[in-house]
Amino acid sequence: MHENFNDFVLNEYTKSSSEITSFFYNEKKYWLKKARPTKSSISHKIYYKLFNLELITPVQEKSAIQALEFECTKLEEFKKLNIPVPNVVFKNNNFFVLEDSGKNINSFIRKKDAAQEKIDFYIIKSIDAISLIHNKKQYHGGAQARNLTFKDDKIYSIDLEDSFDDSIDLKTLQFRDFLLFLLSLTKIRAKVEINYELFINRYIENTKNYDFKKRLQKLANKISILIALSKINFIKKFLGKDVKKFFILFDSLYNLKIDKNINFEDKNV
Ligand SMILES: Nc1ncnc2c1ncn2[C@@H]1O[C@H](COP(=O)(O)OP(=O)(O)O)[C@@H](O)[C@H]1O
Ligand SMILES: [Mg+2]
Structure with missing residues (x-):
């Protein structure tokens, strides 16, 4: 018998030392992504100001939880718009789990x-x-x-x-x-x-x-x-x-x- 999915992913989370890991549950593949903050470095921002290059537009600074919320919300929005994205099958304040999309x-x-x-x-x-x-x-x-x-x-x-x-x-x-x-x-x-x-x-x-x-x-x-x-x-x-x-x-x-x-x-x- 398999333990339930939530217990299984919580265990995967504690076991894993990397920010993103894949695992199998009932022969199906999933990806676990840990929350982490997003930001651009100071030198990056200076280059951007100096040269005004869109390519290096600095990203918004977000805390780990904000970044996780943003990504999961965007995945749901894309799904509603029929833009292909993997389903979010689990989410808490520390990480989320996606179905494998190839x-x-x-x-x-x-x-x-x-x-x-x-x-x-x-x-x-x-x-x-x-x-x-x-x-x-x-x-x-x-x-x-x-x-x-x-x-x-x-x-x-x-x-x-x-x-x-x-x-x-x-x-x-x-x-x-x-x-x-x-x-x-x-x-x-x-x-x-x-x-x-x-x-x-x-x-x-x-x-x-x-x-x-x-x-x-x-x-x-x-x-x-x-x-x-x-x-x-x-x-x-x-x-x-x-x-x-x-x-x-x-x-x-x-x-x-x-x-x-x-x-x-x-x-x-
Ligand atoms: N749902 C998924 N299906 C297939 N591959 C995935 C999925 N999520 C992540 N990956 C793999 O893991 C890599 C890193 O994930 P990503 O979300 O891009 O994290 P990072 O922000 O660290 O780049 C991707 O380049 C891809 O190869
Ligand atoms: Mg990536």
Whole structure:
């Protein structure tokens, strides 16, 4: 006989020393995530003030309980909006438990021997999933490939804990989502071609966020100045070592073909 689910998860919680762990109960897989505060470092906030880059918009400071409440509430909201998310099956002040929603997208696309078609398949699926969130007037908050999962032919959103100051508008948070996703693609290790322009166009067609192209190019210009100024060290800080692939993305951004007939809003990037 199995002990009841609540006792079982409470025991998993005490047993586990990591912030996130998976376990099986009645042959079904679950994930236990412990409450922990969210905040951005002081240097992070200074960089943001200096360069005004959406990519590094600091996250709102929340206590562990606030962060847990925020993430679980957002999971419920997404579910109501028919945005695929795992069910929350247990929650208290210290942790919550989610049903398993498959392997994360990073694990599919970062394999050294991943095939071009596979990579394209998961990227397109992910772009469509991010578009769906944005079309429902929401943002993900951490839209990197590792925070999207794939199960039963569907992309699920996880890790929704980050929130932002009320002064930051929804379009900016959506732009940040899209950027975070594009940047996570620079970590792909297989020798394949990443057709950023195609993916960007697909996102824009899905969401009608036409001005994002202009915003991406403005960002590319800004980053190029930053790179020159900082001799790459600053960029390395939040992107990791793989700067070369990062450049391929920004090269694509420079060369994006913009439809001159569309009147872009002239927003600051
Ligand atoms: N419900 C879930 N289904 C499948 N995988 C999950 C689930 N929850 C978490 N994971 C896995 O655990 C990793 C970390 O969880 P996440 O919520 O992103 O925490 P963190 O805030 O530490 O990044 C994810 O990248 C994913 O691989
Ligand atoms: Mg995560």
